[in-house]
Amino acid sequence: MKHIDKRFKGVHALKGLDFDLCEGEVHALVGENGAGKSTLMKILTGIYEKDSGEIHYLGKMFHPQGPKEALQMGIGIIHQELNMMDHLTVAQNIFIGRESMKMKGLFLDEKAQNERARKLFEQLNMNIDPAEKLGKLTVGMQQMVEIAKAVSHNLKVLILDEPTAALTNTEIDELFSIMRKLAQDQVAMIYISHRMDEIHRITDRVTVMRDGEYIGTKDTDKVTKEEIIQMMVGRVIYEDPKQKSNVPADAEVVLKVTGLNAGRMVKDVSFSLHRGEILGFAGLIGAGRTETMRALFGADVSTSGIIEVNGRRAFISDPMAAVRYGIGYLSEDRKRYGLATGLSVEDNSIMASYEDFQKHGFMRKTQITETAQEYAETLKIKTPSLDQLVVNLSGGNQQKVVIAKWLIRNSDILIFDEPTRGIDVGAKSEIYHLMNELAKEGKAIIMISSEMPEVLRMSDRIMVMCEGRITGELDICDADQEQIMHYATMNN
């Protein structure tokens, strides 16, 4: 790709960008949120049209008219946001548009199609039921289906736009072994990720971009993580684990959960949360952490259990009730539960605090704009204006809007479910700083995170879950990755 240029209204997203990719290599593409990574990949796959520049593919000029043509030419993409249909089965999602038919093409051959999917999963070492409805799977599993779907197309180029954001460590290992296998078959891969350790594990070269500009390309084994970060943000960022809890021993309990049961994934969960505390919830994906928080928040029905807020029994039958009790919940699935992507940054920011901005039935527009503006600045949300539709923001910046929404609501108890998923290293440390400030102000925070360094860096205390139960509780001063893994894999 040579001198690629692209503008959106109010944004110069790509400024004469160069990028090249060799057969059989894994090439990392890194840069801060909004740097233009996804845009460049959408141009390569014909989703967006470039304003100027050239693409050469297999020695020829290449002008994909759309993703379908790119796919036919052997270029496939796994998008940052999941793009599948919940109500269809796993196999139907994989073979959409190229279904197995029977009776001279008159009827869908569900059985043959499931069998094809089963073979594909077997080949990829994935344990997924082809006949299951996609919506029943966790985000991580859905991501695996999307990967299988891409692989099933016999690609020459596979683009993976933050594929591991929702995967557990074991799933990441599986993905990497699939990638190594594809590389042996001479498939070239472009790998976008904000996780620096992954870059060194899986890629051969790394290209850094900043603000739509090309910064440089290096052999991965010849650069350090710190050097890559410095190319990305122009400064060095340190990440140290927390040494000891910041919560005083006599801090009051603001939330107490006793014997919570819900669905199949929440079994007899009990814990308490103190003022000023950041309570980490560690575990593998599928451990029941999100389900626990959804039940607590009234988003799913709980079958039994007692919830107390500030020492008084709380009856939470739906999220509105939870919000009234001062609980905020930042969903891990921002697209589905966290945002109204067809509305503006401003509308989304104040969405959880509507009543605070009303007076005698009128919306206080000036105050709304001021507040939204303030938080957009604090969180460094990259957007041409507050009127920009959220769907047009980069993935990481969408996540920041979800965070702004709950900060503006000013809840006393905040549940952050994978808060920094898809957030670049620079913005991540800003969000960490902000969470620490909130705790210092006396808010109580629950943080679900599948990234162990993040759990160890942020938490004052850590609860570990496995298969719907709490299997361990660790004080930050004696927690480490081995301890967490020990409890996270303790199947009864």
Ligand SMILES: Nc1ncnc2c1ncn2[C@@H]1O[C@H](COP(=O)(O)OP(=O)(O)OP(=O)(O)O)[C@@H](O)[C@H]1O
């Ligand atoms: N359809 C669109 N309309 C308007 N602006 C857009 C559109 N798509 C992207 N942009 C803007 O282009 C810039 C680059 O966005 P892009 O999604 O490529 O970033 P990214 O590097 O993938 O970031 P992230 O790591 O957060 O995913 C951003 O400022 C974004 O808001």
Ligand SMILES: [Mg+2]
């Ligand atoms: Mg992106």
